[in-house]
Amino acid sequence: MSSFSDTFLNMDVLARYAPSILKGVGVTILLSVLIVLTGVVVGTLLACLRSFRVRLLSFFIVVFADIFRALPPLVLILLAFFGLPNIGVVLTSFTVLYLVLALVLAAFAEEIVWAGITATPKGQWEAARSTGLGYTQTLGYVVLPQALRMVIPPLTNRAIAITKMTALGMVIGVPDILGQATTAQSFSANASPLTLAAVAYVVIFLPLVVLSRWLETRFSRGAA
Amino acid sequence: MITDRPTLELRGLHKSFGADPILRGIDLSVARGEMVFVLGPSGSGKSTMLRCCNRLEEPDSGEIFVEGKPITGTGVDLNGMRQRIGMVFQSFNLYPHLTALGNVTLAMRRVQKKPRAEAETRALDALDRVGLKAKADSYPAQLSGGQQQRVAIARAMALEPSVMLFDEPTSALDPELVGDVLAVMREVRAEGMAMLVVSHEMKFAREAADRVVFVDGGVIVEQGTPEEVFERPREARTRAFLGRISE
Numbered sequence: 001m002s003s004f005s006d007t008f009l010n011m012d013v014l015a016r017y018a019p020s021i022l023k024g025v026g027v028t029i030l031l032s033v034l035i036v037l038t039g040v041v042v043g044t045l046l047a048c049l050r051s052f053r054v055r056l057l058s059f060f061i062v063v064f065a066d067i068f069r070a071l072p073p074l075v076l077i078l079l080a081f082f083g084l085p086n087i088g089v090v091l092t093s094f095t096v097l098y099l100v101l102a103l104v105l106a107a108f109a110e111e112i113v114w115a116g117i118t119a120t121p122k123g124q125w126e127a128a129r130s131t132g133l134g135y136t137q138t139l140g141y142v143v144l145p146q147a148l149r150m151v152i153p154p155l156t157n158r159a160i161a162i163t164k165m166t167a168l169g170m171v172i173g174v175p176d177i178l179g180q181a182t183t184a185q186s187f188s189a190n191a192s193p194l195t196l197a198a199v200a201y202v203v204i205f206l207p208l209v210v211l212s213r214w215l216e217t218r219f220s221r222g223a224a
Numbered sequence: 225m226i227t228d229r230p231t232l233e234l235r236g237l238h239k240s241f242g243a244d245p246i247l248r249g250i251d252l253s254v255a256r257g258e259m260v261f262v263l264g265p266s267g268s269g270k271s272t273m274l275r276c277c278n279r280l281e282e283p284d285s286g287e288i289f290v291e292g293k294p295i296t297g298t299g300v301d302l303n304g305m306r307q308r309i310g311m312v313f314q315s316f317n318l319y320p321h322l323t324a325l326g327n328v329t330l331a332m333r334r335v336q337k338k339p340r341a342e343a344e345t346r347a348l349d350a351l352d353r354v355g356l357k358a359k360a361d362s363y364p365a366q367l368s369g370g371q372q373q374r375v376a377i378a379r380a381m382a383l384e385p386s387v388m389l390f391d392e393p394t395s396a397l398d399p400e401l402v403g404d405v406l407a408v409m410r411e412v413r414a415e416g417m418a419m420l421v422v423s424h425e426m427k428f429a430r431e432a433a434d435r436v437v438f439v440d441g442g443v444i445v446e447q448g449t450p451e452e453v454f455e456r457p458r459e460a461r462t463r464a465f466l467g468r469i470s471e
């Protein structure tokens with residue numbers, strides 16, 4: 001029993017490394033916020049562009065969305081971090097992680113919002129156009145607000161799944177929660193920092209998971 | 225000049241979907257303050273004809289004039305034109321995320337660029353005329369079908385069109401809610417609008433229509449006053465249709 005607590009809940013180790021893991025919490029939260037904002041905004045814009053049905057443009061959007069949804073994010077992260085410097089683009093590990101995950105989320109968000117746009121009844125377009133609203137106005141004032149409401153549950157779930165992947169930053173040395181915890185673990189030769197990291201993830205993500213559950217019931221009721 | 229032209233005028237309207245000819249030369253005019261009813265079997269092209277009138281469908285050939293001005297062909301300001309032609313749909317098509325007031329003000333604010341206060345004053349006035357001023361802050365989901373349809377009529381009327389198109393405005397309503405909508409349509413006509421109505425409300429057509437048009441196979445088979453068409457139909461196809469629906 002005491003060897004268990006020495007390994008996973010060693011108070012000396014916890015006290016020593018708590019401050020650096022707390023810094024990691026800040027990094028994880030900052031990254032998550034940036035990734036969600038960028039991913040959702042870019043994904044929504046791409047879905048809107050796609051609704052104009054310009055062949056070539058739609059083709060590139062679909063190719064982007066499919067590739068970024070198909071590849072494991074870790075592959076993209078390693079490729080960007082170790083590959084880009086060879087062509088003269090040197091980015092910090094933080095920036096690489098941010099860009100890759102934001103683009104992955106954008107790819108999923110594009111598909112999700114697009115599904116919402118196409119699921120909006122044709123009669124909504126016709127009613128708006130019949131009162132003189134233009135295509136873009138109809139999209140912005142009538143269709144998109146309904147589409148976004150419809151897709152809030154899947155979008156929230158996807159956003160949570162992808163922000164959790166910030167933990168992948170460890171492999172390129174991002175000082176997020178897991179990055180700080182693994183460093184502390186190797187210095188202290190003790191798993192307690194990882195315990196603390198797990199606690200930190202639960203504290204950050206559990207409320208989001210609960211929120212998504214609430215959104216799901218709320219918006220599925222509204223849609224019915 | 226403009227005054228002696230009908231408010232809405234269709235000349236030689238043709239429309240096909242793929243190889244199927246749906247409209248095969250429709251000539252029709254509706255004067256100011258006139259309510260014209262369109263009857264015809266399912267699939268005869270009634271909705272298509274109506275939808276050509278504000279170019280939700282693009283006619284293949286033929287011309288349409290509103291207040292004497294052509295609205296077909298190229299170089300027409302589509303969105304400007306559509307504000308002079310209100311449309312009411314079978315399924316209401318209210319915007320579910322906006323209140324009744326929001327539904328009515330949207331086009332006034334975004335297309336006509338009226339300031340918020342002015343748009344709201346006019347919208348409340350329009351809602352008042354359909355008897356729903358008290359429901360201005362309700363969302364469509366909180367309204368009955370009949371109330372939703374009246375809000376939809378207010379939404380179209382608030383833009384002060386000169387033509388109103390109705391595509392089966394009461395077909396989706398419970399029978400006890402139909403009367404309120406028809407009452408509002410009488411009001412609309414009293415305001416001097418030219419009205420083109422596709423509907424199966426025969427009783428209402430008899431009482432309120434100035435003219436009844438029977439469409440079948442993409443052409444106008446026969447038209448006249450309700451009395452003429454209902455009591456003394458000249459064409460066999462009209463008689464057959466009326467016989468079928470009165471059963």
Ligand SMILES: Nc1ncnc2c1ncn2[C@@H]1O[C@H](COP(=O)(O)OP(=O)(O)OP(=O)(O)O)[C@@H](O)[C@H]1O
Binds near residue numbers: 241246267269270272
């Ligand atoms: N967008 C479209 N593409 C292809 N065919 C269409 C389209 N819209 C209508 N049609 C066809 O055109 C024909 C006429 O349709 P329309 O809706 O104008 O008939 P209607 O007289 O309004 O019938 P109903 O009384 O059932 O409403 C139908 O056969 C229909 O299937």
Ligand SMILES: [Mg+2]
Binds near residue numbers: 270272
């Ligand atoms: Mg129809």
